[in-house]
């Protein structure tokens with residue numbers, strides 16, 4: 588269903604220089620939110636959208652830039668202030684047409700009440716993490732956001748900068764922001780954040796393309812393409828992270844470059860099917876923590892077992908020497924503290940200390 592908010596968003600995209608394929612359809616339902624579907628067959632290699640970087644909401648593009656930078660805020664904290672600020676000025680925000688499409692907040696564990704966290708996460712590896720998240724976010728707000736309210740020049744509307752609004756902004760940033768490049772840092776990327784996730788089976792990649800790669804020629808293009816690049820030297824971006832784990836694109840060192848972000852099909856998609864992006868190869872704990880959902884039959888799901896528990900169990904059955912031999916064997920087999928990009932969710936005790 589094309590809702591009024593989607594129509595307003597499309598108008599907004601048009602007026603901000605977005606190009607996207609007519610073959611993409613946005614659907615909006617109260618139960619499932621927004622999804623992107625294929626109206627006709629999409630082919631691997633199709634460039635289905637081009638997003639101007641300066642239409643992304645970042646600290647650099649926000650009207651609150653001076654205040655944020657003068658206060659020494661940056662990163663996610665700076666982006667949270669930028670997002671709260673743009674929300675606070677309503678229709679006057681250049682992103683009004685985009686912001687009206689966002690939910691108030693994303694239902695991540697960090698915005699659950701403490702009761703819900705204690706009841707629903709007890710016994711899971713997220714329990715302590717989310718408790719700590721909540722405490723840290725509150726401290727962040729007290730230390731960094733509250734003092735902004737006394738700063739005169741921008742006359743902030745305080746009701747948009749309360750603790751609840753800060754949690755809401757953090758939940759949206761966790762679930763929808765991208766690391767854009769060295770200049771912009773993290774930002775909200777309209778359009779790119781409409782795609783849902785499918786673990787290890789995405790159809791589209793979100794990439795950053797340097798302006799010098801751009802070409803007017805489009806010899807192989809089909810009707811679904813928006814103008815394709817000749818030789819794109821692309822870096823794939825995923826929500827919240829640089830996908831390749833490589834350095835962020837540093838070609839953009841000022842705000843006036845013409846760099847664009849592109850969405851490129853990495854697989855054929857047939858008519859009527861949903862077009863998925865990837866948020867990474869994540870376990871269900873990581874998905875829940877960052878995005879507020881889990882996936883059935885997630886091939887990348889893992890269960891962490893605290894090594895201390897395993898050692899206690901082993902020591903209760905076997906001698907200390909035998910237990911140590913076991914630990915050494917696990918090490919040789921590569922069983923160790925997780926060193927993946929998402930290790931924050933999966934850390935097992937790294938204390939391999941000897942015990943008798």
Ligand SMILES: C[S@@+](CC[C@H](N)C(=O)[O-])C[C@H]1O[C@@H](n2cnc3c(N)ncnc32)[C@H](O)[C@@H]1O
Nearest residue numbers: 620621693762763780781782783784878879880
């Ligand atoms: C980047 S947004 C995607 C667009 C979103 N569906 C919307 O309505 O705007 C990310 C959010 O979409 C939802 N989402 C994405 N992929 C999902 C999936 N495979 N299953 C359930 N919810 C998903 C989650 O709420 C997640 O926090």
